[in-house]
Amino acid sequence: MTDAADLVLTNGEVHPLTDADETAEAVAVRDGEIVRVGSTYEIDFLADVDTRTIDLDGRVLLPGFIDAHTHMEALGKRLVHADLADATSPDEAISLLAERADELDDGAADREWVLGFGYDESAWDESRYLDRGDLDRVSETRPVVAFREDMHTAGVNGVVLDRLGDRLPPGDVRTENGDPTGILVEDALGPVRPAIAPDRAETRELLVAAQDHATELGVTGVHDMIRNSHAPRVYRDLDSAGALALRVRVNYWSDHLDAAIETGLATNHGSAFVRTGAIKTFTDGSIGARTAKLTEPYDDADPGAVNGEGGDDGTTGQWVVPPAELRDLVERADDADLQVTAHAIGDRAIEEVLAAYAATDDPGGARHRIEHVELPFDGAIDRFADLDAVASVQPNFLKWTDEDGLYDARLGDSRRQRSNPLRELRDAGVRLAFGSDCMPLDPLFGVHHAVNA
Template sequence: MKSSRSAACIVVLVLTVAVSQTLLAQSEPADLVLVGGDVVTLAADPGQAEAVAVRDGRIVAVGEPAEIEALTGPETEVIDLDGRMLLPGFIEGHGHFLGLGEALMTLDLQDTRSFAEVVSRVEQAVADAEPGEWITGRGWHQENWNETGEDVVDGVPTHHELSAVSPDNPVLLTHASGHAALANEMALGLAGIAERTPNPEGGEIVRDGEGQPTGFLRQAAQQPVRERMRIWYQGLGQIARQQRFQRQVDLAAEQALSHGVTSFHDMGQRFDDIDRLLAMDEEGALPLRLYVAVIGETNTDLDRRLPDYLRPPADGRMLAVRSVKRHLDGALGTHGAWLLRPYADRPDHSGLPQMSLADLRETAAIAYQHGFQLNTHAIGDRANREALSVYESIQRLAGDEALRWRIEHAQTLHPDDVPRFAELDVIASMQGIHATSDGPWVPQRLGEERAEREAYVWRSLLDSGATICNGTDVPVEPISPIASLHASITREMANGERFFPEQSMERVEALKSYTIHCAFAAFEEERLGTIEVGKLADLVVLDRNLLEVSEDELAEARVDLTLVGGEVRYRRENSE
């Protein structure tokens, strides 16, 4: 009896303390109040309010202006939303953080409309470079060019015009997909790529009619050139390398925040760069949240070193590490995606697998053993099927444990494999902008019937119960959630046509794919992804309500404010 009375007293005491703390929290002034707008919480469907209060980096109240006014003190910062839209901060579900910074430091070739433009930009860069200095660029796509010149193999110009303007500088220009590159004569020579050089496993050295390398390197064939570039980079010295790394981080963060991105799923980094990011996090120098996957390490090194790098999302950290990234195939645009049937425009070719299934199974076992999520790049329908089967074997071992493993891109899915995502609790990490960017040439690669049935089937996945985490794959595409949301909702291509619009998302579905679903994909749904009391105040203010404006106006929406942990990290000029 005495024991029972003691237990009852303890319960009453705990409840009394909890109620007292709640009342205290409600009475203390907030650090920040945002009031007078369309607050779309996404906690419900979609969930509406007009004001939010923030204290110590967390949301402490969501409701009507009169409720929030009680938390406004003399030191409280008040932001008048003036009818604008307030959303949870956008989560970039698949991008390359340092790659974005690097892209901003090299030649941007995304807007080129001819090979002559590419050559001209390289020529200008050579004029400002020292002999021997590497010239790099990214973003070109042969399908976007109106003119390629006369010396063309497999739809891509040979290196000769490029080499003529860069005789003393090695040049490497990465394809928009990231899965191929064009090298000049000097870069090929440094890498030892010549007439008799064999194709590496998982790669192709494209050759002309006489067997000479054209400079176009598919998939793994890029690696010897990139290794020579890495050696040159190492020769710059530790101070120069650290300064370059810091510049990459600063530029990438600035771009991300200006587009309303408060969290970034980075796919991924090697251990040495993760070490640099960890050091920055310890110094409080990361301005947005990073969820980083380990990439490029051998299975042996993963098994040995992963336990030292397990870093789940937690308060006081901006950097989380708890996933491993693997590439099972390449890109559709470069004929690298691994297909069940050959390409429509290359009947003798079904893609370029980038690793053996045995290696992927070993990686999966290592990731599971050490408590890491596995994120597998799979674009072709064959690659997706094989990845799902590997995941299924591990899920059987895990039983009821929710692994939340991911397939990155999932661009081409056989209808039989669509329901497997929901059945296996596999997250489809897809990029809305890819469908409208790739749409004009996808039927050329797959054929009309297969493109309609299998390509970028968001509606089919959602209807089957799967979770989609959206993104841009930056720097493959610009880091614009607005552009990717517009693509997800409309499937409208640059030519005004719509790419199989029956696979579109509804607006709330699209917003959730950029917020709470990506938070779920990173095990952060308790902290991020919706506007609710107790969650981190990662927020974005837009100049219009994406749920109400026309589709054309949606595409023109602008980010006015980006807040991370209740602090304004980006403010658009003349936005208030």
């Protein structure tokens, strides 16, 4: 006699996704595993008095989503601190930050810093970054930081500039008439991150909040990008306690490559719920911050802009990790049997990553990835296919590619229209992984843009 199911879901429109046209009505689950997919009539035979039964009443049921590019700790910060994602203007973002400052002044949490996350100025009528003047309005006594959605740009108030000013690399501190505006990009965020880093207890609070949000949206697995964080320990603690509802692939930042090699970590090692993934690195920045590395200048670049090492021309973006350093990192990680996943958005950056992967013995077998692949150079897609490298893309970024949108302003019409070429990558046989970068973490939002853009 077949054992009864613990859970059955009946009277639904079930899409197993094993075949594009296949549907069913019901699903049975036992001991955390799906044991049968079929008709309501068939599945009802697997229910007994102790089985939990959910009548879907015609609703659609899908397998859990795997988000291949997340920042769960940062998502948790948006949920716990000031969430600026829905702000429609600089004034509204400032108001949300001021509310958070008032909460802290009233003792809501034992924290000094006022933090906000996720604003997107490209959707504002007054399209500009938050700067020192804005954030001084929030507080002139507490340090205040407002991170742009892409996490490559942040605004800070005068308290932060006074406290961290001598540690901020000048090339990534935006100035006006020689004075810092409070707008920081790329490496200038380096000193800010450890100053606001949560301890292990707060990291657990953030990750649990992010996990709850993800599971509400049907996400059951994440590839999490982790740097200088308690998150790997917290994930394993949650796993040991039976409190982890997500399967987590931990992608360690390249800062941790030496430690990973010394401790013998290898890609795919771990438990059923927490596994070592890739070594993650940057190459360039983002289109929104004008730091993605391009061959030709940004359409809206400041002709006098110069930033980066060696006076790199700021009109074409900048290297966050220079090509020579990237090649060395890829070689060392590959020799240690570690997958590499490299952030590359601009055409110049994508070209350099593909060249670094081509120098390894078997990039396809190692499943080396490029994150974002927003503006591949001519011939890049064929080279992707030849190398059998993985394109880890974010279809939700297509929200910025509309005419008169952010990418139209930054790139111009021609480059805007050929950005994020998901169909071309698929048609060329390139292996795709879809993720959100938590901008936002919402799989159906990404599916919408993938299908309709």
